[in-house]
Amino acid sequence: MPRLTRASALLGLITMTTAALAHQNVQNPAVQARMDNMTAMARQMEVIGTMARGETAFDAEAANDALAQISSEANRIVDLFEAPETDPQSEARAGIWENFGNFSNRAMELELLAMELAGTVEDRSTLVQALRRVGASCSGCHEDYRINRD
Ligand code: HEC
Structure with missing residues (x-):
């Protein structure tokens, strides 16, 4: 498989999995709020992922806008996760609050x-590059701090 196609396929898998795992009927509104924040970022990743796979037309402005929105959602992670809230549906590991400094650094x-x-996407190659780098950042934090790994 050519390198670009393989990267797109891999990242497509990441975004589809995260979207499919979004939770509903969460009892604790604070947990729901942090899940909604994550789901919002997953939706923006889908915008970029479907474009990278050629399922939607390439649109540099929409891709750069999706990256800007991921950045502003990521800005809310520290506040949303600071209190050690729990819920039966939560996939948050206790390690978040044992290493909150490190967790916060990942968010930043x-x-x-x-x-x-945001602003660097100008063709398919820069799009895939952005998708890979952001995807690695999501997965890196999930590996350490989320129970269902992706
Ligand atoms: C700083 C760490 C961190 C980063 C960075 C991060 N996540 Fe998460 N994510 C988590 C944690 C922790 C959970 C589990 C939260 C819970 O269930 O209480 C989670 C859960 C999720 C969920 C499931 C939401 C639900 O409804 O259960 C999705 C989807 C998700 N993340 C997508 C993403 C995407 C996409 C990115 C990158 C753009 C990303 N995350 C970046 C820590 C992170």
Whole structure:
């Protein structure tokens, strides 16, 4: 498989999985709020992912806008996760609150990365590159701090 196609397929898988795992009927509104924040970012990743796979027409402005929106959602992560709220549906690991400094750094890294990449998408190759880098940032935090890994 050509390198670009393989990368798109991989990232397509990441975004589809995250969207499919979004939760409903959560009892704790604070947990629901942080899940909604994550789901909002997953939706923006889908905008970029479907474009990278050629399922939607390439649109640099829409892709750059999606990256900017991921950055502003990422800016809310620290506040939304700060209190150690729980819910039977939550996939948050206790490690978040044992290492909140590190968790916060991961959130800030995503915010800055997405901000830096917003405006750089001008063709399919820069689009796939942005998708890969942001996807790695999402997955890196999930590996350490989320129970259902992706
Ligand atoms: C700083 C760490 C961190 C980063 C960065 C991060 N996530 Fe998450 N994500 C989590 C944690 C923790 C949960 C589990 C929250 C819970 O269930 O209480 C989660 C849950 C989710 C969920 C499930 C939401 C639900 O309804 O259960 C989706 C979808 C998701 N993340 C997508 C993303 C995407 C897309 C990105 C990158 C653009 C991203 N996340 C970046 C930590 C992170």
